[in-house]
Amino acid sequence: MELLTPAEMDRADLLTIAGGSSGFALMLHAGRHVAQAAMELAEPGPILVIAGPGNNGGDGLIAATELVALGRTVHVMLLGERDALKGDAAMAAREWKGPLLPFLTQSIGSPALIVDALFGSGLNRPVKDQALEIIEAVNHSGVPVLAVDLPSGINGATGAVMGAAIRARETVTFFRRKIGHLLLPGRLHCGKVRLVDIGIEPAVLDEIRPQAFENDPDLWLPDFPVPRADGHKYGRGHAVVVSGELSQTGAARLAARGALRAGAGLVTVASPRDALAVNAAALTAVMVRPVDTADELGAMLADRRFNAVGIGPGAGIGEATQGKVLAALAAGPAVVLDADALTSFAGQPEALFEAIKSTSNPQVVLTPHEGEFPRLFSDMSNKNPLRSKLERVRVAAQRSGAVVLLKGADTVVAAPDGRAAIACNAPPWLATAGSGDVLTGIIAGLLAQRVPAFEAACIGVWMHGEAACEAGPGLIAEDLTETLPAVHRRVYDELGVEY
């Protein structure tokens, strides 16, 4: 499903109003949904609504009015003067017939639930003074919080905490989720996100054309590779994984198994001769072929049946790996570059980007983690607070000409054309040695089946996260390939494919 920036949401709002609805009607829907969620969440006892000076506060005032009508005791505190409210929020304030408590931490008390309607998508600067004190006091109170639209203090476009932010038990948001609901740290502040319809027609999206999506099957289901009943293994592609030296061959084997489990028809590990025996002894369904140099890899890949290559896990940092990367890009299979293949171009990323842009087959995926990312994009580390993770990955994709996948609990995939997907299905136990190597392999396996690079990266990330959920806590990288069949079965169920 599409994810919106606050600016895009404002456009959805304006297009709906231009179509004949009133802004206040949207606010009434929003406030009533909030009240409904509060009824479900709150134990018996009073409910405190903390309202801000804009329309987020307006939603809160409508919810307060509705909750009283539903028989609850409600207290309201408002930041600023009632008379200073404008537009729809002023209309909402006229609906609220009760008193307003002073905007002080002492007013919080110990309600059964706090409805946080302080700031939503209109947050435009870091919170301080009174608002900061209230947010911190709410977080310390231990009272469950229902956030309206966004936990106050979270930037809806970036997920950043602007000074301080509410930690909610649940967040009710409208029409479509916002980017800040998925990107960290925003996601951690939202709790469960409930998406409700407030009367905005999905057709407004035709005009807005959002380019960010949640990474789930809705985004790529038609591209998911399903073997044909009349097909054979050669039709499912042949992935190559480049192995490192004798002392570091395990990473390539993990990747190779990932490629096979992702559905590649055949997988070959291109191994240095001195590691050939080790690789061969540890592999069964995966084949092994001696390859020491970039020239040898290039010669092997001249056989176009090898249609996808994964390089990086355990590959070793330096000129030898650089050479193999350039040979793979020149040969024309789809390519996924990870780990050492990326680090080998630290300080000279232009050489890599040039090679990517001049490849005959522009199906290239880069899969850095936050440590590797600035080695290629030195102005865009996560220490730079000016750009969100989404923006950083989009710029990286545009600059490199490749699909870029920046790993983390909120893995972002972006294509050079601006499309981007944010994942939120990875469990914390996925952060374990070798897990990234398996991901490289899964993506190589999908590329071998001719899934386009952006979709291959998205499907790979999603399956990797689901495989980790399937394995559960205590997961090691080897488990990921073994739980992938269960993940395939679930996608088949969604596709309605029998097995």
Ligand SMILES: NC(=O)C1=CN([C@@H]2O[C@H](COP(=O)(O)OP(=O)(O)OC[C@H]3O[C@@H](n4cnc5c(N)ncnc54)[C@H](OP(=O)(O)O)[C@@H]3O)[C@@H](O)[C@H]2O)[C@@H](O)CC1
């Ligand atoms: N779009 C839609 O379709 C719909 C939107 N709806 C709702 O409207 C919400 C957006 O409303 P909004 O635009 O009025 O912004 P909102 O979040 O209330 O904040 C703006 C106010 O806060 C102030 N302010 C900002 N930062 C501050 C700070 N750090 N510290 C202190 N003050 C700060 C800012 O002050 P100013 O900048 O003017 O000085 C202004 O007064 C949205 O989240 C959703 O809940 C629904 O009703 C249904 C349909």
Ligand SMILES: [K+]
């Ligand atoms: K809020």
